[in-house]
Amino acid sequence: MAIKGQPGAGKTLLLKYLVLSWAREKLNSSSNEYVPILLELYRLNEIEISGLNIEVLKQKLVEALDRDDFPKANSFVEQSLEKGKLFLLFDGLDEVKSLIRTQVVQAINDLLDKYDKCRAIITCRAAVYHNDFAESVDKTLDIKEFSDRQMRLFLEAWKSEMPPEKSIDQLIQTLRDRPLIMELARNPLMLTIVAHLYTQPAFVLPQSRSDFYQESTHILLNQWQNNFNQYKESAHKRRVLQHLALFAQDNASKQQKDDLSLDYQIVLEQIQKVLPDLNLNPETDTQPILR
Template structure:
């Protein structure tokens, strides 16, 4: 069940049960009342409650309490609740057995995912070529670790002349521009409406959905769309009669907006797309965005970050964000085009210390890495700071934090830095960081393995990509390494063959 559908101001366990019945009905299982009731009482149901972060801010605390009561009431049932990490603050710690983070795609998983597109690629295009382009674009590679965004990349690469850009904002800009200009490919019918007009409509709908007053931030009814377009179409020199045709063209040709519930409701294909169009809608309305962020930092966090990539000077907004949510301000620096250098240094210096002294540094490491991956002076200086920690700091926990941050940059030079500490017993985490970097680390691990280091061979198996397999196969021709390499080659080739079979079945 998608939790954003919980819109009632006085939610109860009984209402939640009725919602489960409604979900069944929407998925071709009508009149499931008895099934749900018996299943809950006997503990036979496995409940998936998706998107706590998408619940309206004003209702979220109430929804959390009802879910906790629900779990206590039907304690025999297994339950999984999903939520963006930035929103979750252990609200369910007293009623759940485990809290897990879902890892992003690693290189092998990206490659496996893209195999489904292989047969559709025209001559001159290949999965290998797309992966090579991703390797050369660290910030886009980070986006590719998200399945939805990787799907967009694969489609655009396969079916259009789309060229991958180098920044997150450029990707959203160019991807949405390309999708909004797509014609009917089968019938070769040109678009009736200009891409810029369809973009303006999507901006309006995204902003409406994102506003904290709305009870549901993900779905918008057809009737509401009609009313919103009455406001928008005259400014575009279009008439009310254009409402249905332009919405149809957006849905059918771009896929950015989806019909659901038999056309009664609509939603953006992914929350990140909705957030991008909302950021575009507020491009010239900085203070309005600041006010919205201060009211609900969770709902507007990603929109603020995307806005920073669109706006000219982001100094004032980032200063305001820093006062409310320092980590969000650091994340904004990765996308910001222009920001006062004194403010930027203040934020970065603050999080340098946080990185070295906090126990849980995962989100800080990712945010600092996004800044350090930028080739411009600010990023280069931060990268050098991380290098200095690795080379000069005697504190092993500091080195571990720096190593984690370096791995998240997806930079080739980060591999070289980490490799220097591969065999240090007090820095065993370096191996995991190199495995996380996937194919970028293969050649370096090959060099380490050539020194008769079986651990490096094991790490190549863990990476598990064709490049890693090819490297292990080379060792079969080395008298000193072939014995250690033999079974490892078999292991990684068997896994690749298994994945190929699964891909073929899909």
């Protein structure tokens, strides 16, 4: 099965949920069902284009288990593929470098053709997916945007975070009064950002998308998952991202097959061009600013 959707629609979360559901059921059952392996496809970006094949893909599956200290992962993957006992979850085809994406698609198709008893799900952003796995999957599904009812159910989880003077009903009515923002908020990630912003007593939901994006960017750079953000100078990150966005737009036809990704080496080179303007050292500060 192939699953496509917009950024933030929940594709990765869906695959993680499937793995978690399997683990919970496995605790209460000894049945020998399909064992899921989640492989983030961006991990293939380090492979040379000439080396992308079934064997490399199998090794990446082994490494996915190794990261969780799975015993004898190599022999388990080999035997389970032969027996058709794996549930292969390939996440984020769009995160594969465009220069090698065709070869990655071919390797996955070859793997699924050879081990056709195994189940598989491949996820990809809708804008990047071009029916690449039509010969290998039975279905291609789209993750739909939230309905009004689903938005309300989603926001229930934020009820306890709302200040006394605000409510879910008020937020939904505010969104209805701002149809451009309402359209964005039907995306799970964007609705999460809306809800997070709305829990702040002084926050007023903007009327325009540009103002909303400004607020959202501020949250993502300054507050969102701050515990994982090792580089704390958000102004520096903003400047770097602005440069990369402009570079990607101006050079899509020259450097990439699309304007949705940039080669990692190109990213490093472009960051190094910006850092002197920020009084930073390209040799020592390029890697830290990515964290």
